[in-house]
Amino acid sequence: MTKVVGSTLYLRTASGETVKVKTTGTTKIRIVEDGKLRDLGAGATVVVQGSTGQDGALTATSVNEGSGR
Known part of the structure; x- marks a missing residue:
């Protein structure tokens, strides 16, 4: 993750x-x-689940900290 706005x-x-x-x-x-x-x-490793909208952005249903490995 690079930033939150x-x-x-x-x-x-x-x-x-x-x-x-x-x-x-x-x-x-x-x-x-x-x-x-x-x-x-910023710098956190996250795993995101969600769907991509027409604007190309992902709308998250969940964001989990960690590598998911």
Whole structure:
């Protein structure tokens, strides 16, 4: 994760591409235990689940801290 702006977070993929991820009031943010978007910081490794909208941004249903490995 590179930054958080409002309710949107920006991720850098392994290939270096930047991905815009929108969150909503129902997006689950987990950091060992349930958290809030503000609990994540730049440089965090996150796993995002959601769907891509027509604008190309992903709207997250969940964001989990950690590599998912």
